[in-house]
Amino acid sequence: MTMLDSQLMLDSQPFVPEDRKNASVVSSAPFSQSTFPQTPSAPPAESSPAEFLNPTSVTVPSDSFPSDELFPPEPFKSQEEPSADAAQTELFETNPPPWELAVEDDVLLASIVFSKSPHGPYDYRIPDSLREDLKPGMRVGVPLGHRKKSTLGWCVAVKEGSAAHRKLRDVAELLDDTPLCDAALVRLVMWMGHYYQVPAGQVFDTLIPSSVRAGAGTRQTTYFTPAKDLTDEQISKLPAKQQAVVRLLISSGKPTTAAELAVAVGCTEDPIRRLRKKEILIPEVRREMHSNIRILAQHNDGERKQKLELTEQQQAALERINTAVDSGRGRTLLLHGVTGSGKTEVYIKAIEHVVSQAGSAIVMVPEISLTPQTRGRFESRFDSVAVLHSQMSPSERHYHWQRIRRGEVQVVIGPRSAVFAPLPNLGLIVLDEEHDTSFKQDSQPRYHARKVAHARAMALGIPLLLGSATPSMEAWHASQCGHAELISMPNRVANRPMPDVQLVDLRIRDERGGSGAISRPLHAAVLETIRDKGQAILLLNRRGFATTIQCPSCGHVVACPDCDMPLTHHRDGGKAMCHYCDYTIGTPPWCPACRFDGIRYGGLGTQKLEMEAKAKFPNARIARMDSDTMKRPGSHQRVLSEFRNGDIDMLLGTQMIAKGLDFPNVLLVGVINADSALHFPDFRAAERTFQLVTQVAGRTGRGDRGGRVIVQTFTPEHPAIQAASRHDYHKFVEEEMVNRRKFNYPPLGSVARIIIRGPLEDKTEAVADGILARLESARDLLGSEVRILGPAPPPIGRLRGKYRFHLLLQATEAAVVGETIRRALADFKTDPKDEIEFLVDIDPVNLL
């Protein structure tokens, strides 16, 4: 019911502009592109504190994604005319108060934001003692309200204060010696906070890893140096041990710890304590890494792997990228290279070019392709690579972060969070598999690494290189509008052909063959492959033994009491669990509704497929790869290396086997059910299906022995499946763009989503309705053409025991959507006892 509802909501209601009486949508938006000077050059690496947030010094992307929102001048000031509040203040306060008249006007102020409420920004006076040291990007301790302890905040700006009439409190202390992010990153934080509608303080917490904030793997160590004005006479009067300590320290000239001194002199630490009391030894506290962590540094001096010869096509791509790097301008490049066209080698060569000019680069890859193979490829070609993976311990992470910040790293490879890597001389950002949905974070701040990378690259005046065999509609559209430069690599390396794709129509009983998931043609193909000593991959876009537990007698489906989602039956231990909230019960032996005892496990999961495959191909060595079997760290890697070594004949799995694997002996890829992603209430369902089928098909035909693909489907005539079967990306985008245009869905327009959740259904819905009303009045006030959908229950209507509703907004301009929400929710509050939360998702990638 919920599925149907939101499908209707998304697919019906063509977007009809209400009226055109207020056509000046863009100019009424406060942060439209036209507001800013077009400055193509990069901002100075170190801009002075006073001007670092100044809009005139902000570099504006000269080529940006469509409907882009730019760095706002002052994101936190209300853009309204001087508010009624301000007028009231003037009326009722003696202004300025007489006792503050004496204070000079030109005080230095720090603008501070907080990661917890209240988020600020608030202005604090900078006492003279901190004047020299306080820089934007540092953490400070400040008094706040009536709190007893000082509160941690982030300094986002240092500025000259003119408002002497306001009561201002002092910054109490600095919590960092050097800023944790440079001026450019502070600006990125401010932009993200504005664009994604998240307090800047929370963005800092995302930008700076918690391990860095906590100083993981570091220790406070006290070093001693001798006092400056020590005379020989003074020293000779000291007791013997103390004398020895001081003389040693003077002769070595190095600050030394108490423990080291004690060992060197052969005494206890007591003489040192006494010297400290007498102020003959001056202590100096430093924070440093544990020595054992330094060992983690991986330097590659040894074997530098063979540099591959580039094909003509690769060479041409590389030259265009190098030209962009050398131009010193911010621009976006879309490298559209079919699977197996050798994109990685192009990235490496382009980065070698950047590194040769003392620059550095970020390479972002989907979480799942951060495999040892990917790592190895980069590590063998560069002196200093930092690989940021999820298995890293906090102290390792901190260690690498410091290395990166010190400029000791040439290439950073990581998932979406790598976009924040604090490289001091960044020259290129690469986003591999640009279309992958893992680049969108699904918790606050819900940023998209592509968007953030774009903002960062444009602000620095460096190229952003997007690579994919199946570019997202967004990237493709950008290339068609001149916002991105398209580089095509239509051929595979060594002129290998694209694999043949055969569609199997599952509606035909004869094709389907029996009750299993493996059709007759697929069965035959597998047998042939095994006979030829080749390897096969079977993709099933689901996990679990069976998707649903359905009673054949009454039709009852066993569902989760908290989420309303069908439970998935898992064979190990006869469990049934909810994939959304982890609710688990023993599999019921009979139907809970009608007590019929022949309950059926419908649907299909990888476990069941594994059983079927083992029964049908008893001589094949089969391994399963899904998020259930890959829970333990390293298991992923182990199965893949077994597959590479030829110890496994057939690999079964979910999405994760579709991406980036490069095994030359894979002669067959089978897609068990290509429709599984197609019937989702999401306007990107067709795009997902096309990408999935194309990507998995690309896993074969990578060796000299060719390869073939068999795609099983109930709807072989669907354009996405047709296009995928012919490797025809252009045909797909052409047709899909028509669909998007019908309703102005991205990339033609911009979408945002507001999710409202709470424990009581009616209260939650009432809040959703209240938000709708506010959105409508904000829209009318702005005179903007924003289409507002909902509130409706999302496809997952209930999650973790909470009821959910969502609202969708769309318009041609991202800035308009953002501003409508910002105004509607600016002072919106709910009754705390209803426990209702609402969250904003800008540019959502899934609508669950």
Add this chain to the structure above:
DNA sequence: AGCACGCCGACT
């Protein structure tokens, strides 16, 4: 988010 203030009723 804290923390204080202020307004209540219930207790020493």
Add this chain to the structure above:
DNA sequence: GTCGGCGTGCTC
């Protein structure tokens, strides 16, 4: 009178 419950409002 004074203690403590919680509703309300502010924090540069």
